[in-house]
Amino acid sequence: MKVLIVVTHLLGVGHLARMAAVGRAMAAQGFDVTLASGGRPAGTVNTQGCRVIQLPPVHCLGSDFRTLYAAPGMIADAAYLATRRAALIDAFDDIRPDALITELYPFGRRSLRAEFDALLEHARAATPRPAILASVRDVLNPPSKPKRAEGALAKLGAFYDGVLFHGASGVVPLSASWPTPPALARRLIETGYVHDGERLASEAGTDGQDEIIVSGGGSAAGLPLARRAVEAAHLVPERHWRLLLGASVPADAFEALKTQAPANLIVERARPDFPALLARAALSVSQAGYNTVLDLAAANARAILVPFAEGQEQEQTLRAGELARRGLAFTLDAATLTAEALAQAVRAGLDAPRPDWSAIGRDGAARTVEQVGAAVARQQAASAAWNRLDAVLARACEAGRTLDFWWRDDDAVAPTPALEALLAARARWGVKLHLAVIPQRASPALAERLADEPDVEVLVHGWAHANHAPSPEKKAEFGAHRPLDAMLAEVRAGKARLGELFAGKLLPVFVPPWNRIAPELAQALPQAGFTALSIYKRRAPGAMPLRLNTHWDPINWRGGGGLADEAALLDQLVRLIEEELASDPGRLEPIGLLTHHLVHDGWIDRFLDELVGRLNGSGAARFVSLRQYLPI
Template sequence: MSATDTPAGTPSRVLIVVTHLLGVGHLARMAAVGRAMAAAGVDVTLASGGRAAATVDTTGCHRIQLPPVHCVGTDFRTLYAAPGIIADAAYLAARRAALIEAFDAVRPDALITELYPFGRRSLAAEFDALLRHARAATPRPVILASIRDVLNPPSRPEKAEGALTTLAAFYDGVLFHGAAALVPLSASWPVPPALERRLIETGYVHDGARAAGNGGTDGTDEIVVSGGGSAAGLPLARQALAAARLVPERQWRLLVGSGVAIEAFEGLVADAPANMRVERARPDFPALLARAALSISQAGYNTVLDLAAAGARAILVPFAEGAEQEQTQRAGELARRGLVRRLAAATLTGAELAATVRAALGEPRPDWSGIGRDGAARTAARVEEAIIRRRAAGHAWARLETTLARARKAGRPLAFWWRDDDAIAPTPALDTLLAARARWAVPLSLAVIPARATPALAERLAGEAQVDVLVHGWAHVNHAPAGEKKAEFGAHRPRASMIADIAAGRARLDALFGARALPVFVPPWNRIAPELAEGLPALGIAALSTYKRRPPDGPAAPLRLNTHWDPIDWRAGGGLAEEAGLLDGLVRRIEEELASQPDVLEPIGLLTHHLVHDGWIDRFLGEVMDRLLASGTVRFTSPRALLAAQAGRR
């Protein structure tokens, strides 16, 4: 059995890594996802890096408790191992070692990191160590990030750029536990196309089982006040004490999180008026909400979903200390939709809260039905689909290795060449492309658009080795009628106009790039009228390069130097196409070469478009090139070498 094989009937294994630093919301959401996966037959391990939370149900999941850390207030950069004891380097190293040990013990088919790399940057060292370890594993698991509906916006653009870089380097996708129709991720975080393509919308994750009634009567017609699992809810709790005194005709219940110190809890009990009961947070909180007349709370993800499940009247006082904006944004959106009343924590008084309570109690219960809450089950399904795709890719990689080994054993060298289209000027994307070429030490052919090429591009290429320039049409302008496939040199234009453009294009590139420019024509969109193609030699064009296998019975001139493999999913609007399909396509092309006569080998052309690459395309292309170059049978050639060989045969 190969490393990519999974015995029939073996359940998928998933490792979820989560660290909650203040309240328990992050852990509760991941526990709900884990239980949904376990219910679907998945073997789930939950590695928790926060303090133990008795109210979080992890039934059905294996639970690993890492050496815990927590923070105080909104200082997420300072991590504590215990109250008053800062987590030192040795303590954090022990966490990293425990994470790697957990990964090796589980050998997961899927690794899910909650919030990272969008947050938890204070724990970046341990997450990055885990990610590097996971990427090197055989078989490699699918790697997914898990985020809620609203993130705390990055304080600087560099943070969003850094998160995207990490995602592209390690991750396959991002589980978005929200609904774009309600609150799109772009409302709180920059979402460039590369990230948009990797979002897997699951809907909201809610613990439906926890929301079921427990048969009790506690909370009936009461005003229930909750402040989450940490001390961050204390300011709201103290204003609720004052408000309760101003609304004496109602029974109030204050729930205090386990993260609140005993001294503070006892102080609230002592200060509470006769119409308020103060107790620790309860696992049946959703059932209390369903019976309550009104809820007063912060605007955390899980709390809002509990409110939606209960169909509750609600006053939200979002946590907004420091630079925190997540709850404020969520509460604002819900208030805009008429589902809640929102008050600002910074200016909240007992009198304001009491007046809002009286107003809210006089209104009908809102309709929360627009917020779907089946995200846990949908997440389980999406993760299983991702695992299946990852396994398919693993099998495809194995097929590529087997095919390359067969060619090596047969003593059959495989010729490849590389063309990249649409170059016009120096860009960071071009720098990335040229750096990759230098790393692989293979020839690169840049198809440059003559009408738009800049002298700066010539200057940028001046010091580059093994980079040739090809004639990429004239202006890369579509002349095809509406409804037809795009073409600049199709049958839709006068032949004389196209001939003039080809001549002008070659002359301009010769002037800009000198000997680096080759007489190789690359029609935009890889389309050219057949009669024009046959006439290219008369224009001084020695070779034509389009896409797909060259016609076996085509004219001898010009020389056909086609490309055959493109990693971009153009039909889906860009981004990396499905890995398994790409690899299988490459294997088929190699097999075609192995089945042909050695003296009629057609170099396999790799086609890229650096200007529209994202990190996922670059990562995959790098993996493919590394495999090809390590095969011992692949050699990269160039149009320059092929043209010289053709001239030598004449």
């Protein structure tokens, strides 16, 4: 199984380190892993077992993630970024991965959206298409505007199969930092925390023993904390301190701190045995980055967290706050941090008992391997099912058969953004649409909106879409538990009201809510002026009144909504077509597709786009109006 992981770290190396840990875990299980790294080369990150493609690197300064630098003092221009895009596309074509993982995008890395979008478009057009997954840590930087979250969700629906959430909802749910509507929640794949297990503390060495270890991540963003730590070490001379500075900290700043350090403080560059130092330390003072927190958890360390919070950055502040709330760490505000406050917190931290970090599991890399494998299996099953659909359509075409389809969408009452998306899809596909409208709740605005909409017809969807079934029976508005006269009165009222609103668009077809209707009411529908009934199943031969049913619904109602399993949906449609081909032309009703625009998400819409596109392009399928089946 071939996997392409695309990651760009702009400040520290945490993003790269996390994905390298995932890549190594995959390689250990026999996966062929390629890591496309777009940040500066990081020698401290272990990428063993992975093929590494180093893109033309970019980095940023401080919290300005919009300005990208190709080298110190040199902004990455359009030509430079185009070179990166081309390299990514070439890598994809060379690897032809079964799974593509984009780290952080589309939740972040908006300054690199052009290269990610080009890669996603290219991957979606590939045959076979890979499973496409986003990868995010436990806490994201919250969107500054609602439209950013909406845009990310739209991008996910258009391209992705799922989101690998490298956290634990029981510790810090994604909703603590990012809007998580049901459409996104259904696509979250919780892996648990990804920790670099190979960096666990060893017994060898004595460095760090009973020391105060101060670290600021891999970038220069930790310099303010480092400067306060040097000053605080002067105030706590009775303890040994060790300050670790990332490779991206400029040499002059590094040397200045060494010069200012008191005798009880060692200043050195970041070390690969950092977890071992933590395990032997008396106390850790650090920022609250993802990898650092997991190293603290592995070491069961006493910790003071000073989260990075420059600009609009909130990720570390949110994470530190959750950990402090659970009694796992002390927190200090970087903006107001003084040497005196840090020294006071250090003394308090040294007196505190070691916290119990065991609630933070760290086996996320292994679980990610399992989930990526499962996603690839689902995508491959879907690809095979698409092939089966294409084959049965080709067989129909060769036999000279034209398959009639019709489309019903339920629960319309008013113009909404969801309805606009539905009407746009209808126009894009060039097919006929039947809207089942709820009479009591239908608005004049809906009638006005549909007045000039071509190829849209209206069906009567019950009366109020109200459940009258006693518990624990299944929901029904027109079930056998109600008096026939009362139900007939509502049926007549519904037809009359929609007739006034929609005039020539209304068809005399009754659609009972939840597709359930008492047999005696079904037989009495002609008395109310209806010539057809539409529910959800194959019609019984000779049933009266005429049945024009739907047979295929893409929504996973029993699973809480969202798109049902793609392979199962496609195979269900293949069986319907095979039944049609096995029968005499016209003996069966047209194949009915049922949708519910008010609960659609991007995944449902993307699937329907591909499905209708294939049906329209097959030469064997046509979408029809129910008018041609009605005796009117």
